[in-house]
Amino acid sequence: MIQVEDLSKFYGSVQAVSGLSFEVKKGEVLGFLGPNGAGKTTTMKMLTCYLPPSSGRATIFGFDIMKDSMEVRKRTGYLPEKSPLYTDMRVGEYLAFVARLRGVPGDRISSSVEMSVEACGLGSVFVKSIGHLSKGFQQRVGIAQAIIHDPELLILDEPTIGLDPKQIIDIRRLITNLGKDRTVILSSHILPEVNQVCGRVIILDKGRLVAVDTPDNLREKLRKFRVTFVTAASSGGNVGTQDILGGIGGVTGVRETAREKDASTFRIESAPDRDLRNEIAVRLVSAGVPLFELRSEEMSLEDIFIQLVTEEKN
Amino acid sequence: MRKFLAIYSRELRYYFRSITAYAVISIFLVLSGYFFFSIFRFYNVLSLQAIKNNDFSGNLNLVDGVMRPVMGNISVILLILLPLLTMRLIAEEKKQGTFELLLTLPVSDPAVVAGKYLSALTVYAVMLAATLLYPVLLMVFADPEIPPVLSGYLGLFLMGASFIAIGTFFSSLTSNQLIAGVSTFGVSLLFLIIGWAAPLAGPVMSAVLSELSFLVHFESFSKGVIDTKDITYYLFLTGFFIFLTLRSLESARWRS
Numbered sequence: 001m002i003q004v005e006d007l008s009k010f011y012g013s014v015q016a017v018s019g020l021s022f023e024v025k026k027g028e029v030l031g032f033l034g035p036n037g038a039g040k041t042t043t044m045k046m047l048t049c050y051l052p053p054s055s056g057r058a059t060i061f062g063f064d065i066m067k068d069s070m071e072v073r074k075r076t077g078y079l080p081e082k083s084p085l086y087t088d089m090r091v092g093e094y095l096a097f098v099a100r101l102r103g104v105p106g107d108r109i110s111s112s113v114e115m116s117v118e119a120c121g122l123g124s125v126f127v128k129s130i131g132h133l134s135k136g137f138q139q140r141v142g143i144a145q146a147i148i149h150d151p152e153l154l155i156l157d158e159p160t161i162g163l164d165p166k167q168i169i170d171i172r173r174l175i176t177n178l179g180k181d182r183t184v185i186l187s188s189h190i191l192p193e194v195n196q197v198c199g200r201v202i203i204l205d206k207g208r209l210v211a212v213d214t215p216d217n218l219r220e221k222l223r224k225f226r227v228t229f230v231t232a233a234s235s236g237g238n239v240g241t242q243d244i245l246g247g248i249g250g251v252t253g254v255r256e257t258a259r260e261k262d263a264s265t266f267r268i269e270s271a272p273d274r275d276l277r278n279e280i281a282v283r284l285v286s287a288g289v290p291l292f293e294l295r296s297e298e299m300s301l302e303d304i305f306i307q308l309v310t311e312e313k314n
Numbered sequence: 315m316r317k318f319l320a321i322y323s324r325e326l327r328y329y330f331r332s333i334t335a336y337a338v339i340s341i342f343l344v345l346s347g348y349f350f351f352s353i354f355r356f357y358n359v360l361s362l363q364a365i366k367n368n369d370f371s372g373n374l375n376l377v378d379g380v381m382r383p384v385m386g387n388i389s390v391i392l393l394i395l396l397p398l399l400t401m402r403l404i405a406e407e408k409k410q411g412t413f414e415l416l417l418t419l420p421v422s423d424p425a426v427v428a429g430k431y432l433s434a435l436t437v438y439a440v441m442l443a444a445t446l447l448y449p450v451l452l453m454v455f456a457d458p459e460i461p462p463v464l465s466g467y468l469g470l471f472l473m474g475a476s477f478i479a480i481g482t483f484f485s486s487l488t489s490n491q492l493i494a495g496v497s498t499f500g501v502s503l504l505f506l507i508i509g510w511a512a513p514l515a516g517p518v519m520s521a522v523l524s525e526l527s528f529l530v531h532f533e534s535f536s537k538g539v540i541d542t543k544d545i546t547y548y549l550f551l552t553g554f555f556i557f558l559t560l561r562s563l564e565s566a567r568w569r570s
Contacts, residue, residue: 048418052567073420084415088328100320101419145415 001026001183002047002153007056009042009207016042017207019056026152029179031198032187033305039207040187041081044157047185048078060153074103077146081157083138084145087131091122091141094130095148102149112148120144120174136167143171147178154178156186160193172197191305203305225252228268228276231293232284234259242266244287250274263292317421321429325403329437338399339441342391349387350448354380376458381449382536385466388445389532392438392474393502399437400481401495403430404559408489413566423563427556431482438474442467462538469535472548473528477502479555486562502528505551 002024009017017039024030032040045051047058049069057064063071086094095113104112117123120140125133130141139159146154159175160168175197178184188194194201195215203210203218211218232241245254245266253269270276277294284291329335357379364374407413416426446467452458481498488494509527512520524530531544 045414050414050418050567070420070422073418076418078415078418080411080414080418082411082414084412085410086324086328086412087410088332089324097320097324098415098419101317101416101421103317103420106316 002058002060002185004047004058005056007043007046007058008054009039009046009051010054015207017046017053020204020207020209021056022202022209022212024183024185026183027181029175029184029186029197029199031194031201032185032204033189033191033194033201034187034204034210035189037206038204040204041157042207043204044078044155044185044187045080048076048155049073074149075152077149077151077154079142079146079154079156079159081161083142085130085138085141088129090127090129091133091144092117092126094141095144098145099148104149112150115150116144116148119147119178121170136163136170139163139167139171140174143174152182154182154184156184158187158189160188160190168193225269226272226275227297228270228280229257229265229293229295229297230268230280230284230291231263231265233290233292234262234264240287241284241289244283244289245280248276248279248283250276265293318425318429321421321426322433325430325433326436329399329433334399334402335437335440338395338437339444342395342441343444345391346384346388346445346448349391350380350384350445353383353387376452376456377462377538380452381458381463381466384448385470385532385536388470389473389506389528392470392477393499393506396434396438396474396477397481397495397498397502400434400478400498401485401491403434403482404486404563405489405491405494409491417563417567423560427482427559427563431478431556431559434478434482435475438478439471442470442474459538462536465538465540466536468540469532469544472535472545472552473532476505476528476548476551476555479552479559480505483555483559483562486559486566 004023005021007017007020008015020039020043032043034040042051046053047060047065049065049072052066057066059065060072061075065072086097089097092113095116096109099109099112100106117126120143122137122140122144125137130138133141139162143156143159146156156175160171163171172193175184175186179197186194186197198215200212200214201218202212213221230245234241241264242254242256245251245268250270251268252271255267256264257267258265268276268280275296277296281291281294357374357376360379361374404413407416449458449460449463453460477498480501481494484497484501485491485494487497505526506528509524509530512524512527514520515523525547531547534541534544
């Protein structure tokens with residue numbers, strides 16, 4: 001549905017986005033992930049026809065973002081990084097204004113305002129002036145204006161920025177709901193957010209595409225080693241337990257991370273392709289060391305992200 | 315057209331819901347009322363003397379003695395107040411971040427500019443119409459010539475329309491309202507007084523300078539002469555700055 005080919009953007013001599021190519025399928029929730037200044041916002045501004053690309057092309061629903069910009073704009077909902085709110089207007093009035101500019105037919109304006117008020121939970125502030133709302137409600141009004149015309153594509157630039165944890169959870173839930181029947185592109189530098197909400201992730205750094213895949217696949221592909229935590233009795237001396245663990249085939253490192261009165265926790269690194277939990281349990285128990293806990297640690301998207309971004313730098 | 319109306323009515327609502335319109339209109343009326351009052355008083359004294367002396371009564375009439383000076387003063391008040399009305403038009407959107415929304419909505423730039431320009435023009439029309447009270451007062455107590463008053467008002471309206479176009483343009487250049495307002499004031503003032511340099515310039519330059527001047531073109535309107543040359547001048551100037559505004563919106567996409 002969205003095709004981006006070799007998209008680049010220069011701000012003067014600074015290259016914000018370079019040679020970006022990717023595809024988005026209908027119904028996908030895609031996340032842009034990257035540190036500040038990675039080119040996420042610039043890419044979104046190009047896709048929403050706000051900034052023209054310096055080179056390359058992109059088509060959305062088969063419409064070129066430069067040549068058929070009006071067609072693209074009609075079908076897209078956009079929440080810029082800074083919520084585009086007229087603080088002097090009331091919530092309902094503002095939504096009706098945007099609906100009118102979005103080209104919603106006159107007889108459907110009130111029903112579409114109702115729909116987006118409902119979806120974003122704005123009923124209680126409908127008649128309030130936007131300037132008097134809390135940041136969380138303002139952000140919701142921003143999202144409400146983006147979905148007012150029931151667009152096929154929703155582009156949200158850092159939708160949860162500046163919100164408190166409760167509001168973040170609400171907004172994420174809202175985005176997940178919206179993503180059920182439309183395509184969503186969102187950007188974030190909060191990793192768990194992308195992990196939770198997005199089906200696919202594009203990692204950007206310094207305007208370049210570093211990786212694109214599902215969060216699970218990224219994790220699998222980029223795993224350098226597997227980490228297993230073991231908590232076992234320390235009776236008989238830790239040296240003994242640590243030696244037993246170190247002697248298991250495939251283990252590349254053992255480190256004691258915590259010690260309690262009668263137990264120690266060890267962090268075990270091993271090759272990524274083998275799960276050692278079974279063997280660890282058998283070895284410890286057969287050596288007569290009581291086993292309290294055994295768990296394998298998932299590599300977080302955070303680790304992958306830092307790994308990718310630092311690799312790029314080197 | 316619907317989209318233009320949506321923007322136009324939003325802008326108008328902004329002016330009249332915030333105190334902007336009321337502040338500008340009431341200050342305008344206080345100042346122009348003061349000028350009308352003092353000029354009229356002065357005219358009163360003159361006419362009393364004329365009755366006593368009986369010699370220069372022929373030169374004395376309400377249009378030349380009251381309405382023309384009042385309208386001349388109004389044009390100077392406009393110079394100061396209209397930039398305050400127009401400076402927010404686009405600069406505020408840039409500051410608030412709504413500019414990005416506006417440019418990514420399926421709305422054409424001309425609809426945006428027309429909506430904004432005409433909303434400011436409407437506020438101006440309202441405040442100018444309120445000053446019609448002065449000629450009406452004259453008509454109640456005396457018998458002024460009506461056509462020169464009407465043509466003078468047409469001239470004032472066209473001059474204000476040009477000021478507003480200049481203001482819209484400068485508002486589109488920056489996100490800082492103060493800079494937009496000050497630039498508008500500076501350029502409008504230059505257009506108002508550029509004719510003063512005419513007597514000192516060479517024959518060709520002198521004609522060019524006086525033809526560029528707001529005051530020179532307003533002069534004939536206030537005398538009761540409606541010349542297509544003068545109307546064309548104001549319309550051209552207005553159109554030119556509206557055109558520049560459209561260019562500026564387009565280039566904002568490329569420059570940012």
